[in-house]
Amino acid sequence: MGGRDDVGSVFAALADPTRRGMVETLLQAGTTSVPELASALPMTRQAVAKHLAALDEAGLVERAADAGRVVRYRLRPGALTPASSWLRTTEQAWDGRLERLKRSTEGA
């Protein structure tokens, strides 16, 4: 499985509100670039590039394939899967716990 470390690095990268905003931009727009983000956000291109590098390191973004003068970034397919599997695992865990809670409390 190895999912726990992945969840941890995704959480860590997304703990920063600026980077969360970038991921949300990518979810809506599909791709983005350093100049686009720098014009939309109150920060320099250098700062934007640094945040993108952190997202890249966490495996959340990658360079889009389309050739152009400006490098475009997109979400890496499946990057958010560890987070989704946390949701499913947690839901299933609580379904089981609540059933046991019910049995133990009603039987008391």
Place this chain on the structure above:
Amino acid sequence: MSVRREIEIDAAPEDVWEALATEQGRERWLEDEAPEVVFVEVEEEPSRLVWWWSRDGDVEPTRVELLIVAVPIGSRVIVVESAPAFPLTMLAASLQMVVA
């Protein structure tokens, strides 16, 4: 990012509270899932309990909020477990991505 589940129990809120808020009570239904860290943030007997736990050392703690509501059958228990670093808006989007 959070998960919400609920269940109805044929027992008084006070009895459900005892099962949630005391160590002996929790042992009956958490069984061997004893968490490594529990920090109780809110304790409003017998209706609201919030704790933080970590079920694995290398994962950030998550927040568990338990609400006990009196209903005709006895109690409704609502649980919300959240991983605060992950915004709710991401939840729907990430699920869509996985389905797609």
